[in-house]
Amino acid sequence: MRRRHVRIGLLALTAMAGSVLMASAPAGADPTHSTASAGSKRSHLEDREAVSLVRIKLTGADMLDKVVAAGFDLEHGVKRVPTGIEAEAVLTAEQRAELQSMGVKILGSDEAFAWNEQADGGIRTAGKQAVQPLSHEQTVRVVRADWFTTKGQGFLYVEARTTEGQQADPVVQMQLENDSGTGTSFGFARTMSRFVDSGQYMFHRNLFKLDERPSQIRVTSSTGGVTTGKVSDWLENAPPPLTDDPGYKSNFIDGYKTPQQLYGRAEEIARQYPDIAQIIYLPNQTNGYQRKAQATIGGTGQSAVVVSSAAWGHEGGNDITVEFVDRPGADLPLSVEVTGKAIRVLLAKDASGALASTAAEVAAALETRSAGLIDRAHPYRTNAGTGIVAPSAPVALTDFLDQKRAGAPEGEVPRGPATIPVLRIGKHRDGTKPGVLIQAQDHAREWVPATTSLEAAERLVHNYKTDRETKRIVEDTDVFFILSNNPDGANYSFYNFASQRKNLTNHCPDESADPGRRDSWGVDLNRNYRVASGQDGYSGGSSVCTSGTYQGPEKLSEPEAKNIVWLVEKYRNIKFMMSVHSNGGQLFWQPGAYIADGRITTPRPPLGDEAFYWQSAGRILSQVKAYRETVVTPENVGGSSDVLYSSAGNVREDLYYTYGIYAFGWEVGGSVYNPATGNWQGGSFQPPWEGDPNLVSGHSETMEYANGIMEMFRVAADWGRDKKDPKSTLVPGGGKHRGPVDVHFETNEPATIYYTTDGSRPTLKSPRYEATDFREPGQVFHVTETTRFNWFSVDAAGNIERNYDPAKNDKRNNYRTATIKIDKK
Ligand SMILES: [Zn+2]
Numbered sequence: 001m002r003r004r005h006v007r008i009g010l011l012a013l014t015a016m017a018g019s020v021l022m023a024s025a026p027a028g029a030d031p032t033h034s035t036a037s038a039g040s041k042r043s044h045l046e047d048r049e050a051v052s053l054v055r056i057k058l059t060g061a062d063m064l065d066k067v068v069a070a071g072f073d074l075e076h077g078v079k080r081v082p083t084g085i086e087a088e089a090v091l092t093a094e095q096r097a098e099l100q101s102m103g104v105k106i107l108g109s110d111e112a113f114a115w116n117e118q119a120d121g122g123i124r125t126a127g128k129q130a131v132q133p134l135s136h137e138q139t140v141r142v143v144r145a146d147w148f149t150t151k152g153q154g155f156l157y158v159e160a161r162t163t164e165g166q167q168a169d170p171v172v173q174m175q176l177e178n179d180s181g182t183g184t185s186f187g188f189a190r191t192m193s194r195f196v197d198s199g200q201y202m203f204h205r206n207l208f209k210l211d212e213r214p215s216q217i218r219v220t221s222s223t224g225g226v227t228t229g230k231v232s233d234w235l236e237n238a239p240p241p242l243t244d245d246p247g248y249k250s251n252f253i254d255g256y257k258t259p260q261q262l263y264g265r266a267e268e269i270a271r272q273y274p275d276i277a278q279i280i281y282l283p284n285q286t287n288g289y290q291r292k293a294q295a296t297i298g299g300t301g302q303s304a305v306v307v308s309s310a311a312w313g314h315e316g317g318n319d320i321t322v323e324f325v326d327r328p329g330a331d332l333p334l335s336v337e338v339t340g341k342a343i344r345v346l347l348a349k350d351a352s353g354a355l356a357s358t359a360a361e362v363a364a365a366l367e368t369r370s371a372g373l374i375d376r377a378h379p380y381r382t383n384a385g386t387g388i389v390a391p392s393a394p395v396a397l398t399d400f401l402d403q404k405r406a407g408a409p410e411g412e413v414p415r416g417p418a419t420i421p422v423l424r425i426g427k428h429r430d431g432t433k434p435g436v437l438i439q440a441q442d443h444a445r446e447w448v449p450a451t452t453s454l455e456a457a458e459r460l461v462h463n464y465k466t467d468r469e470t471k472r473i474v475e476d477t478d479v480f481f482i483l484s485n486n487p488d489g490a491n492y493s494f495y496n497f498a499s500q501r502k503n504l505t506n507h508c509p510d511e512s513a514d515p516g517r518r519d520s521w522g523v524d525l526n527r528n529y530r531v532a533s534g535q536d537g538y539s540g541g542s543s544v545c546t547s548g549t550y551q552g553p554e555k556l557s558e559p560e561a562k563n564i565v566w567l568v569e570k571y572r573n574i575k576f577m578m579s580v581h582s583n584g585g586q587l588f589w590q591p592g593a594y595i596a597d598g599r600i601t602t603p604r605p606p607l608g609d610e611a612f613y614w615q616s617a618g619r620i621l622s623q624v625k626a627y628r629e630t631v632v633t634p635e636n637v638g639g640s641s642d643v644l645y646s647s648a649g650n651v652r653e654d655l656y657y658t659y660g661i662y663a664f665g666w667e668v669g670g671s672v673y674n675p676a677t678g679n680w681q682g683g684s685f686q687p688p689w690e691g692d693p694n695l696v697s698g699h700s701e702t703m704e705y706a707n708g709i710m711e712m713f714r715v716a717a718d719w720g721r722d723k724k725d726p727k728s729t730l731v732p733g734g735g736k737h738r739g740p741v742d743v744h745f746e747t748n749e750p751a752t753i754y755y756t757t758d759g760s761r762p763t764l765k766s767p768r769y770e771a772t773d774f775r776e777p778g779q780v781f782h783v784t785e786t787t788r789f790n791w792f793s794v795d796a797a798g799n800i801e802r803n804y805d806p807a808k809n810d811k812r813n814n815y816r817t818a819t820i821k822i823d824k825k
Helices: 061-069 093-101 259-272 359-369 448-463 468-476 487-495 515-520 559-570 607-628 651-659 698-721
Strands: 005-007 051-058 079-081 084-092 105-107 140-150 153-162 174-178 187-191 193-197 200-210 216-221 226-230 277-281 292-297 305-312 321-325 335-339 342-346 374-379 392-396 421-425 435-440 478-482 574-582 586-589 637-639 662-668 672-674 679-681 728-731 735-738 741-747 751-756 780-783 787-795 816-823
Touching: 051 061, 061 084, 084 093, 093 105, 140 216, 140 226, 153 174, 153 216, 153 226, 174 200, 259 277, 259 421, 259 448, 259 487, 292 321, 292 392, 292 515, 305 359, 335 359, 342 359, 359 374, 421 448, 435 448, 435 559, 435 698, 448 468, 448 478, 448 574, 448 662, 448 698, 468 698, 559 574, 559 651, 574 651, 574 698, 586 607, 607 637, 607 662, 607 698, 607 751, 607 787, 651 662, 662 698, 728 787, 728 816, 741 751, 741 787, 741 816
Parallel strands: 005 780, 321 342, 435 478, 435 574, 574 662, 586 637, 735 816
Antiparallel strands: 051 084, 051 105, 079 084, 140 153, 153 200, 174 187, 174 216, 193 200, 216 226, 277 421, 292 305, 305 374, 321 392, 335 342, 421 478, 586 662, 672 679, 728 741, 741 780, 751 787, 787 816
């Protein structure tokens, strides 16, 4: 691969930000919605607005930003395709119309983008001159060229950049060719797809089927730039999974689990295996699976009154009735009578005997004169409540939580605030071993992350005594499982509204507080953190309380988010974190958010961290693949704002930038390649538990992604055992050169290099050796004058090369050094 050239003395670092996503078939629709039954005693206004999951097509990032800013719920199905962006949205009919009026296209079930796998003959304008490049030779770089196989089919994925990529008129085209193995010629020309995100050129890329593994690729730009690159393997030749070991126990989960089931099993594990497991109860209780009892009464529009009980529904609110009474007579004042839990609003009459109480007046009377039964009453939505209220027979208020959706699990859901248990597993739980936090189900409707995490916990405790590798994990790590971090929302998803994403806390002002909006309340727990938050101008969090990505009224407003901060501050040995979501088939890290204007991301991790993330991802995803050949493809791995979208205030940014925790995000599930059809089949939040082992199913996803979690534990154990210092070299090394020379650094393991070129002692404040550009290898120095490099490297575990101490000015000065002598004669 080409590296970026940087002229020493003129370190001109061009900033280029980036993003890429993969295309997949549409996810299955989520058939979960049922409307509440409106009894004769209730107005139609209590019916929740029917929603459905639809697949949509946006023209590009600008439209995506607008749609997200308008508060639409576009989560986990966002795919960048060459002609724009495809996404999934949970929409009411009204929202669907609003989106269409913004220019968004609603896709049919078979309209999703699929990569063109045919060679197309290439770019006409490039023609023959492409193979004889002139001044534009160095304008093109290969970012990555990855070969992978799944279920008997080979694929090649390529990313390439041109320095002219931002140019809009004309847009620079890129052509990709590949050989058919070592020594064969290039052919099969294809036009690459150009990707632009938030106004910034990212790179060009392609994914296509191939039967033979190529050895090299060649990329040519329409302006005459050309380069070649070596093809690397992606997740090929993975070591066998733990599950292959004879006697290894796995496959513990028999179906989706409610929070009660998850927590009950966690507590049972702690009782059964007290020598290696315990429960830590998180200090902040959730808001609870509970709601105020409500009704919308008195008419529609300006005449409607929205009433909410002071007590939670299950604590008496559901027993309240409200009646609007028309008395005979004229010149009667508005008054309120309360008998037990029965409230009678005696409507006013004017001089002619006509009803005369407005919705605003009735609401005010209910708030102040209902003997404390009603603590919130207001006009409907944005109405001022100027309409005259109509009489109504007694209406029973309800929290709607006793209305179970079809297919809900058996059993009662505990009401009231929940205490979230953390299942901690490790032989040495004293802070001396690297801690790994597995946090599942921030998003309520994501059921597979919870079963995946529980399966991993079961494997640890069941195999500890009998399997050598498991014993090493339990003895050398300290694992913290939060099997569901959103129990209230998860219960709502299981029992009431399957598409629930957020928690159940209602922060909405009056205009959105009527029960018709109840499925849209709540805070997106993965937007409620402090770093790169929506409040600080980052993209992907909403201030609209009904938005799918509502960030909350302030940073860390929610107990579920406060608990995570509490946990990592109390257990400072937590150095790894996996935030487990579904169903994108992605593994990512930082940067995870950007400011849209200029696409300014959170700081990219140093090269050593970036390399460590990639190395860990390769190990984790190889183990996922080992189960049934599911490949998480390379375009779905990297910084989450590059591979998915900007997520303001997500937990990973907070944990990495505040505490230095390696914080991964995982989208389990997602597309699987179906050899029978030759297509990728998309995932869903709640796929059938059992199913064709080759296709999407909750059971298969649980098993394969639990393999990946187990490998993450091994990554952490290896990290904890790593006491060896890294080794780095300057290539080529010191010595005499006739004329300018290109040099770069290499390391024997993921490590970050700090260097000087002015003869001074390198410290942690010295320039850091950077990537050529994001997703690319380290930069290249073009040395034109005699230059002395002084440097040292630091590995992912913090070991410093030659045990050099950059902080102390000790006499040894055993940093690395090399002098490039340029002989100009
Ligand atoms: Zn999620």
